[in-house]
């Protein structure tokens with residue numbers, strides 16, 4: 001089954017557009033695990049177990065594992081998700097972008113070593129830096145388009161005088177992903193919940209692409225405006241929340257608190273979709 005099909009089916013089955021982001025910071029682990037990176041897997045597995053029926057995807061952020069020499073724990077975590085939630089896709093947030101020969105290795109890392117269903121990529125180095133990921137049939141690739149951080153303005157909001165119609169850079173990326181770059185229907189776009197107007201603009205340009213939307217929760221993005229701007233049916237938006245779910249409680253009840261926060265966020269997002277329908 002392709003990533004796109006898996007995402008749509010998980011969204012329908014769990015009635016959810018929520019993606020729980022797995023960004024385990026050892027300094028914020030609960031109780032006795034605090035400051036102990038060897039418990040990253042224990043922590044993330046407990047979060048996964050508490051939320052499997054509430055999400056359309058899980059998104060581990062590779063930096064939180066690699067920074068602590070915990071790549072082995074990331075491998076075991078993804079294997080755990082396969083067992084605990086076989087129908088929920090895994091999006092590896094790696095934001096890779098390099099020349100083709102190196103990209104081949106990064107693609108192998110994401111899809112063979114970790115067995116992820118989709119990966120995040122920077123399109124900055126052009127199509128040949130993206131193409132190696134498209135050699136894996138059915139796997140997904142989300143291109144950074146209009147990121148959630150304020151510094152995204154520095155490049156993404158600049159006008160491209162060299163392209164007909166003078167689009168902004170992020171609009172150009174959306175047009176490429178919707179059109180010539182999407183050779184096998186594997187691409188999606190990353191658009192921040194902190195910029196709902198830009199989500200709407202991207203949705204107009206790319207009506208069929210899945211949008212990975214971080215920025216609700218800890219970054220303060222407007223969840224309702226996000227859904228209204230981007231939702232186009234099950235699997236069309238993957239709205240990520242990491243810290244707000246992971247660290248809902250620092251105590252022994254951390255997994256229950258994560259579930260409660262995930263339930264609250266899922267319901268909020270669904271309410272916006274329901275009022276739109």
Ligand SMILES: O=c1ccn([C@@H]2O[C@H](COP(=O)(O)O)[C@@H](O)[C@H]2O)c(=O)[nH]1
Nearest residue numbers: 061147148192214217218219241242243
């Ligand atoms: O534009 C982007 C792209 C990726 N991210 C990633 O999403 C999560 C957000 O975490 P929160 O704790 O919910 O703020 C994190 O892994 C980022 O690396 C993003 O925030 N913005």
